[in-house]
Amino acid sequence: MNDLLNQIRLVGDWLTSSTQWHGDDGIPHRLLEHLTYSGLSLLFAALIGLTFGLLVGHTGRGAFAVASVANLARAVPTFGLVVLVVTLAGLSTAPVLVALVALAIPPILINTFEGVRGVDPDTRDAARGVGMTEWEVLIRVEVPMALPLILLGLRVAAIQVVATATVAAYPGLGGLGRFIVDGLSRNDYELVIGGSTVVVVLALVVQVLFTALRRLIVSPGLRASASRP
Numbered sequence: 001m002n003d004l005l006n007q008i009r010l011v012g013d014w015l016t017s018s019t020q021w022h023g024d025d026g027i028p029h030r031l032l033e034h035l036t037y038s039g040l041s042l043l044f045a046a047l048i049g050l051t052f053g054l055l056v057g058h059t060g061r062g063a064f065a066v067a068s069v070a071n072l073a074r075a076v077p078t079f080g081l082v083v084l085v086v087t088l089a090g091l092s093t094a095p096v097l098v099a100l101v102a103l104a105i106p107p108i109l110i111n112t113f114e115g116v117r118g119v120d121p122d123t124r125d126a127a128r129g130v131g132m133t134e135w136e137v138l139i140r141v142e143v144p145m146a147l148p149l150i151l152l153g154l155r156v157a158a159i160q161v162v163a164t165a166t167v168a169a170y171p172g173l174g175g176l177g178r179f180i181v182d183g184l185s186r187n188d189y190e191l192v193i194g195g196s197t198v199v200v201v202l203a204l205v206v207q208v209l210f211t212a213l214r215r216l217i218v219s220p221g222l223r224a225s226a227s228r229p
Contacts, residue, residue, distance in 0.1 A: 001216075006194060007189075009173070010190045011060040011194045011197060012094055014191070015192050015197070015198075017193055020194075025178070027198060029174075030175060030176050030178055031176060031180065031202070033175045034165055034168075034174075034177075034202070035175045037093070037096055037100065037165045037168050037173075037175055038100070038158070038161045038165045040163050041096075041101050041103075041104055041161050041165070042100075042104055042154075042157060042161050043096070044101045045100075045101045045104030045105045045157060045161075046104075046154065046157075047107055048105055048108075049103070049105045049106075049107075049112060049153070049157075050108060050112055050150070051106070052081075052108070052109055053066070053108065053109045053111070053112025053113040053115075054089060054112055054116055054138060054143070054154075056113050057112060057116025057117045057118065057142070057146070058116055058117065058134070058137075058138045060117070063113070063117070066109060066110070066113055067110070069109075070106040070109050070110050073108075075114065078117065082221065095171060096165070096168045096171070096173060099164075099167065100164060100165060101163050103160055103161060103164055104157035104161050105157075107152075107153045107156040107157045107159050107160070107216075108153040108154055109153075110153065110222075111149045111150060111153025111154075112146065112149070112150050113143075113152055113158075114147070114149055115146025115147070115149030115150050115153075117144070117178075118146070119142045119145045119150070123141060124137055124141065127140070127141045132224075135157070136159060143177040147218050148214065148218055148219065150212065151210060151218065153216050154210065155210035158206050158210065159203050159207060162199070162203050162206055163199060163203055164197075165177065166180055166199060168184075174180055176195055176198050176199050176202070177195070177199075178195070178197045179191050179192070179194060179195025179196075179198070180192050180196060180199075181196060187216055204227075
């Protein structure tokens with residue numbers, strides 16, 4: 001118990017030290033790097049996952065291919081992918097982004113597809129019956145009703161990316177993972193725990209932001225129906 005309290009005190013001292021909040025090795029700079037990797041990866045993954053999820057969910061064509069690709073992407077080890085791409089392409093941000101995009105696509109793709117596919121067929125038929133085009137049916141009917149699942153996919157992907165972006169430090173790049181990698185190499189567990197704490201806090205902030213976004217843009221009726229088993 002005393003050891004645990006000492007560790008907490010040491011990490012608290014590390015987090016509140018002025019030296020950790022300045023310079024290229026400080027928390028703000030590493031956090032900015034981490035957010036850059038995470039944000040770009042999530043953006044590219046959302047463009048791919050949402051596009052194909054909406055298209056396949058609306059048309060019903062290619063559902064088996066979507067499920068197969070998503071399951072295959074889940075099976076790819078992120079760290080192994082980073083090492084492989086670094087070996088082939090050299091040290092740059094590209095391998096990190098490729099690995100994180102591959103990690104983020106499956107939850108976005110599957111949840112978007114399932115959300116759109118799960119819309120009541122009678123609702124679609126009614127929308128077509130009043131003269132809506134297929135594009136209008138998708139954007140004005142299916143997307144709003146699928147929004148809870150779409151946001152769930154984005155939230156899961158964002159949290160996974162934020163947590164996994166620490167791999168950016170392994171091939172020599174930056175981000176919050178730099179604290180963990182450097183701490184392990186020096187046997188400095190205060191640095192490891194401190195860096196891990198910042199990553200956990202960031203993941204919790206992402207969770208809170210998506211919860212707030214869901215409350216803001218999803219209608220109460222859809223929120224209630226999505227929460228029922």
